[in-house]
Amino acid sequence: MWCVEIRDLSLVFGSQTLFEHLNWQLSSGKWSTLLGTSGVGKSTLLRTIAGLENEAITGGKIIYQAETKIAWMAQQDNLLPWLSLLDNVQLKAHLSGTKTSETCDKAYQMLVAVKMDKHLNKPCYQLSGGQRQRVALARVLMQEANLILLDEPFSALDAVTRHQLQDLTQELLDNKTVLLVTHDPFEAIRLSDQIFILKDQPISISAPIFPPKATQQAEVLGLQQRLLAELASGEI
Structure with missing residues (x-):
């Protein structure tokens, strides 16, 4: 079951086409992660799902399941x-x-x-x-809210604090639909049920990647190396 569906979405900032005929579904009740290098458009996609970029949309639409309520947590705490x-x-x-x-x-x-x-x-x-x-x-x-959008909320923290807050957030958001934006492959592997890699502009989104269990250390390290290589190569 999907929580949010993007259908044939196009989005333009000035002369720059960021999305073009983009199709994607966000699964309900899972932690999904958008992984990509800085500036690729991860946060813009998150903002678009939150309904904050409507003026830039030139085609397509975003469909939400009934009674979807969105909450946002950013890198800046904004207290x-x-x-x-x-x-x-x-x-x-x-x-x-x-x-x-x-x-x-x-x-x-x-x-x-x-x-x-x-x-x-x-x-x-x-x-x-x-x-x-x-x-x-x-x-x-x-x-x-039942849909939580996380825009790199752990990236400014030291390693120990980041690890602790990741665990706490995952515990407290259990059974909710969570979409995390990050540029850190290890964070994506550690927290996600499924990972999507964003590349290029206009943006393309990879097929879902399903991380192994944390106990399978060799597989975790192998996937981390693979994700780093794909981010560096520019290919999905």
Whole structure:
């Protein structure tokens, strides 16, 4: 079953054609990853799926399953420094004037889930990069979306923090449809049910690649080398 289907999509920025007659399906209930080099258009495709690039679409359409609700987590945490952690998590309710004791309690539970409740009274500027991304993850959870778009949210973190936050995000987004953008083959292998390589412009998308289990170290290393070679070669 698919969650999002792209049909014959074309998208142009000025004189540059980024997508041309693109067809692709995003599977429901799985972690899918768009893997590609910097600048190939991974984030633009993610933004297009989120409905943020409609003015650039020149043909085709994107179809969503009924009641699809989208949440976004970016590389930048986008926390508002003048707000408390609770209000950053319940940002929509705060900005719309619909904040209640119930939304505050729910925001607190989301901070508990990401193990940030002990830092509740800290201002944002006192948080580490990993802690800030945990708050951003809590804000995603607060939205109760069923389609989560992750735009390189771990790339600015140190190796240990990145590993920990990857595990936590995967645990908390279990059974949701997740689409991750990354340029890191190992991250793609570690987190994904299926990987798609983006190449060229106009963009082409590879057939799905299914990573082996983490216990199969030789296969994991072999796939990592293959993905690096394909990214370097410009061929799918």
